[in-house]
Amino acid sequence: MPALHSITEGQGPVIVLSHALGCDLHMWxxxxxxxxxxxxxxxxxxxGHGQSPASDAAFGMHDLAQDAAELIAxxxxxxxxxxxxxxxxxxxxxxxxxxxxxxQTITIANSAAQYDAAARQGWQARIDTVRAQGVAAIAEGALQRWLSPEFLAAHPARVAQMRAALVRIPAEPYAQACAAVAGIALHATNPGIRCPALVIGGTLDFATPMALSEEIAAGIPGAxxxxxxxxxxxCVEQPQAFAQLLDGFIQRG
Structure with a gap:
């Protein structure tokens, strides 16, 4: 893969921030x-997101980890x-x-370590829709999953920015990323993680409910x-609370 697009700001210890499916670095x-x-x-x-090049072929979560490792190197x-x-x-x-x-540390927010068969079927349905109709066909549903009704109503400009980032993604790169997410089996390797880990779950998150964050935390030693x-x-809906959790975790380490 060619180098990924990135922005570096500030000074001090290095924090690398990795965005959600369908977003870009401006999520942060x-x-x-x-x-x-x-x-x-x-x-x-x-x-395949924002200004980074798309993959020529299908990829998995290990490939996204390799991308991150190369960026860090x-x-x-x-x-x-x-x-x-x-x-x-x-x-x-x-x-x-x-x-x-x-x-040195990892923070895992609003995420999952594995999906059951029903969830994987849902991912396949989204992939099929995007390949047939384009990313715009799933944009409104994505925004409803991403953000609470209160935030959607109160921050129209931010929501519009996020929607624009989503619909700019070509159909095939988005579908490939969906497949990478749907195929995760991270529960198998999480017990081998040895660095300090913070797992953040959203109380209003219906896309990855708290139970999935609890599963991740239970699977990583000492998380x-x-x-x-x-x-x-x-991180968009509650940036100050998110930053405080991240900062506090790093400082404790």
Missing amino acids: DEVAALLKDRYTVVRYDQR ALGRGPVHFAGVSMGGMTAQALAALHPDAV ELARIDAAHIS
């Missing part, structure tokens, strides 16, 4: 602004603090298992579990 705008006075904050676009700053939401949280799990020397009063894209 508010959190980055809150952290960059104390940390070097690196945000990047996952393959290129920074030349040693092991980093790595935080991800949803697909980014899956990337964090795979990265810590496959490339332990790349990470901490925290709750945030937000829907699926918690």
Whole structure:
């Protein structure tokens, strides 16, 4: 894969932020602004998203972890603090298992370690829809999963920005990313993770309910579990609470 697009701001210990499926690095705008006075904050676009190139072939979560490992190596700053939401949280799990020397800590928010058969069928239905009708066909449903009704009503400009980032993704890269997410089996490798881990679940998250965060935390030795009063894209809905959880976790380490 060619190099991924990224933005680096601030100074201090390095935090790498990994976004959710269908988003881009601007998902982290508010959190980055809150952290960059104390940390070097690196945000990047996952393959096929934002300004990063798409893959020529199907890929899995291990490939997204490899992308992240190469980005971290290129920074030349040693092991980093790595935080991800949803697909980014899956990337964090795979990265810590496959490339332990790349990470000092990981934070996994609004994510999952595995999906049951019914959930995988739902992912396949979304893939089929996108390949037949394009990403715009699933955009409204995605926004309803991502954000609470209250946030959607109160922040129309931010919601419009996120919708625009989603519908800019070509159908096939989005479908490939859906397949990578649907196929995760991270519960098999999470027990081997040795770095400190924080797992954040959203109390209003219906896409990846708290039970999935509890499963991740139970599967990683010594992992901490925290709750945030937000829907699926918690870093957008509650950026100050998210930044405080992340900062506090790193400082304790």
